[in-house]
Amino acid sequence: MTLPALLALADGSLFHGTGIGVEGTTTGEVVFNTALTGYQEILTDPSYSRQIVTLTYPHIGNTGCNPVDVESDAVCAAGLIIRDLPLLASNWRSTETLQDYLRRNNIVAISDIDTRRLTRILRDKGAQNGAIVTGAAIDADAALAAARAFPGLKGMDLAKVVSTTASYAWNDGSYDLDRTEFKRTPGTFRVVAYDFGIKHNILRMLADRGCDITVVPAQTSAQDVFALKPDGVFLSNGPGDPEPCDYAIAAIKQFVAARLPLFGICLGHQLLGLATGASTLKMKFGHHGANHPVIDIASGRVMISSQNHGFAVDEATLPANVKATHRSLFDGSLQGIALTDAPAYSFQGHPEASPGPQDVAGLFDPFIQMMQSRQRAAA
Numbered sequence: 001m002t003l004p005a006l007l008a009l010a011d012g013s014l015f016h017g018t019g020i021g022v023e024g025t026t027t028g029e030v031v032f033n034t035a036l037t038g039y040q041e042i043l044t045d046p047s048y049s050r051q052i053v054t055l056t057y058p059h060i061g062n063t064g065c066n067p068v069d070v071e072s073d074a075v076c077a078a079g080l081i082i083r084d085l086p087l088l089a090s091n092w093r094s095t096e097t098l099q100d101y102l103r104r105n106n107i108v109a110i111s112d113i114d115t116r117r118l119t120r121i122l123r124d125k126g127a128q129n130g131a132i133v134t135g136a137a138i139d140a141d142a143a144l145a146a147a148r149a150f151p152g153l154k155g156m157d158l159a160k161v162v163s164t165t166a167s168y169a170w171n172d173g174s175y176d177l178d179r180t181e182f183k184r185t186p187g188t189f190r191v192v193a194y195d196f197g198i199k200h201n202i203l204r205m206l207a208d209r210g211c212d213i214t215v216v217p218a219q220t221s222a223q224d225v226f227a228l229k230p231d232g233v234f235l236s237n238g239p240g241d242p243e244p245c246d247y248a249i250a251a252i253k254q255f256v257a258a259r260l261p262l263f264g265i266c267l268g269h270q271l272l273g274l275a276t277g278a279s280t281l282k283m284k285f286g287h288h289g290a291n292h293p294v295i296d297i298a299s300g301r302v303m304i305s306s307q308n309h310g311f312a313v314d315e316a317t318l319p320a321n322v323k324a325t326h327r328s329l330f331d332g333s334l335q336g337i338a339l340t341d342a343p344a345y346s347f348q349g350h351p352e353a354s355p356g357p358q359d360v361a362g363l364f365d366p367f368i369q370m371m372q373s374r375q376r377a378a379a
């Protein structure tokens with residue numbers, strides 16, 4: 001039996017389709033992602049908390065779902081919007097269909113809508129607050145009211161909401177090619193990783209490079225981190241607006257002052273920017289995809305990157321001791337910064353990919369080199 005479904009946007013747009021998850025209502029900011037593959041990694045990326053994701057690729061679910069291709073322990077996106085759910089899921093690693101996966105994770109989702117029309121609206125008007133309602137008796141006015149009641153992500157501190165409540169150790173490296181076993185590299189560097197909504201593949205890529213990682217809650221004080229005697233601190237990706245995360249910004253200022261090696265990704269990049277005194281802004285529709293070209297300003301090299309952000313550091317507000325290292329070739333927005341007077345840098349896109357191309361994976365290396373230099377200086 002098909003489940004009727006309606007997507008309502010705050011601008012008044014309505015899309016009738018088919019419910020492919022559970023019955024109910026979900027609200028959030030509706031964003032479009034242009035990646036062709038990786039729907040499971042996208043759904044489980046904590047940075048999508050309170051966001052409803054529409055995928056522009058029309059056939060989603062072809063390869064089913066499995067327990068391995070996840071970026072956290074839960075489905076974090078507030079909902080999913082797709083054009084077409086294939087009748088058959090086929091892959092040797094698939095253990096369940098996308099529909100079963102969505103239902104088991106209690107996700108409200110809609111298919112059979114014109115995702116191209118939806119994406120054009122989001123591009124023209126900017127990311128919209130929205131609601132998906134599924135069930136036998138759908139009321140368009142109630143759906144619109146739900147969409148308009150969502151307060152929007154601006155000013156919303158979600159990092160401390162999705163973060164781990166207790167610290168834990170992580171030393172699993174990447175999977176082998178069959179994705180049946182983890183690679184393990186002996187830990188040479190003690191790294192404290194702030195969990196603002198951290199993706200598993202970031203932790204794996206740090207572990208592959210010899211990091212022994214302690215993951216700590218978002219609100220951990222700088223003092224508690226210094227007590228762990230780290231060689232370096234990593235600032236993770238995460239959902240929501242970076243600006244209200246004053247606890248993290250205060251801690252980062254202390255790490256910079258102590259000249260502790262620092263590396264930030266996405267939200268972590270935005271927080272490093274704020275800690276240096278720069279400002280962040282909300283973008284019109286953000287960057288969400290797996291094919292975004294960025295230029296390394298010093299070398300002129302162009303790399304294709306995975307992206308997922310709706311806020312950005314405003315390059316015009318960078319203080320004199322912070323240089324721009326990367327820019328987006330789609331819209332010229334700032335993609336990377338480095339401090340000129342401290343061992344600290346960050347990147348707006350996703351060097352860990354998952355999903356996406358691995359062109360920018362080398363951005364993990366300077367962090368390792370900074371920790372090496374620090375260890376040598378102390379020896």
Ligand SMILES: NC(=O)CC[C@H](N)C(=O)O
Nearest residue numbers: 237238266267309310311
């Ligand atoms: N992936 C992320 O870390 C996203 C950062 C932030 N929530 C943004 O939307 O810009």
